[in-house]
Amino acid sequence: MGIKIVSTGSYVPEKVLTNFDLEKMVETSDEWITTRTGIKERRIAESETTSELATKAVISALGRETGEDIDLFITATATPDMFFPSTACLVQSNLKNKRAVAFDVSAACTGFIYALYVADSIMRTKEIEKAVVIGAERFSKIIDWKDRSTCILFGDGAGAVVLEKGEEEGILGFDIGADGSYKDLLKVESVGSNGEYPWYLFMKGNEVFKIAVRTMAESAKNVLEKTGISPDEIKLLVPHQANYRIIDAVAKRLGIKNDKIFINLDKYGNTSAASIPIALDEAVREGRVGKGDLVLMVAFGGGFTWGSCIVRL
Known part of the structure; x- marks a missing residue:
């Protein structure tokens, strides 16, 4: 018995x-943003909620607007519509499903890897045949648009994968972890009901950058070692889309060449838990990976959390 990703979707x-739009909002420039991050533009949800973004990503993955046959919904998000019901429950309802297990996972930018790990574990021990794992974020609602150090980085979106049990093994291994002692370097906390932004994101960028590079590279090396797979066997590296310089540094530490890295942060910025499933879906649709190919996914996020996974499509 194996667990396999049978389809992908995104929205x-x-x-x-654009960066030029941001020039009119804060003291920054397209050249400054592009040089330091690789980001050119990002998408912003004006009225759509996180659950609506997630629902559209699942519809994209399923190829239909209902999901009565799904046994498990897990949504990775740091920006839910509400504390409860979970975003996963809202997606389940939107897809006319009234019986599946449904809950959220909160691990910031590593959320999708965590959610995939949980789904894989449950499917191997329970009577669950088909699952949907989602990464969905609406970070624009927790950004201080006057803070030029963070507002340039983030965007909104959602991605999803459908998992099924079968004869072939598709999910080959994980490496995940966390260290809460770094909690003050990257966080979202309340500033009170009278503040212009009830919630805001705070990040010490330089410190986060250094730890992210080291930790992502170590996690990716760990999962390669656990699975006995060499970097040369990897068809595509799909990293968390936070910053081009982070991705480049991690790839160099792994010995993975640029033509084996999928990058779309120039179009979407950092979409947190949604970044890897959006990138994976685009890679599949563009023909960068196909059936039988090995894909290495790796992420790092607030917590700090980190995680990597190798899948065979």
Whole structure:
């Protein structure tokens, strides 16, 4: 018995916020943002909620607007519509499903890897044949648009994968972990009901950058070692889309060449838990990977959390 990704899907809002748009909002420039991050534009959800973004990504993955046959919904998100019901329950309802297990996972930008790990574990021990794992974020609602150090980085969107039990093994291994002692370097906390932004994101970028590079590279090396797979066997590296310089540094530490890295952060910025499933879906649709190919996914996020996974499509 194996667990396999049988389809992928994604959705991003229509509104595009370019670096030139940001020049009119804060003291920054397209050249400064592009040089330091690789980001050119990002998508912003004007009225769509996180659960609506997630639902559209699942519809994309399923190829239909109902999901009565799904046994498990897990949504990775740091920006849910509400504390409860979970975003996963809202997606389940939107897809006319009234029986599946449904819950959220909160691990910031590593959320999708965590959610995939949980889904894989449950499917191997329970009577669950088909699952949907989603990464969905609406980070625009927790950004201080006056803070030029963070507002340039993030965007909104959602991605999803459908998992099924079968004869072939598709999910080959994981490496995940966390260290809460770094909690003050990257966080979202309340500033009170009278504040212009009830919640805001805070990040010490330089410190996060250094730890992210080291930790992502170590996690990826760990999962390669656990599975006995060499970097040369990897068809495509699909990293968390936070910053081009982070991705480049991690790839160099792994010895993976640029033509084996999938990058779309120039179009979407950092979509947190949604970044890897959006990138994976685009890679599949563009023909960068196909049936039988090995894909290495790796992420790092607030917590700090980290995780990597190798799958065979």
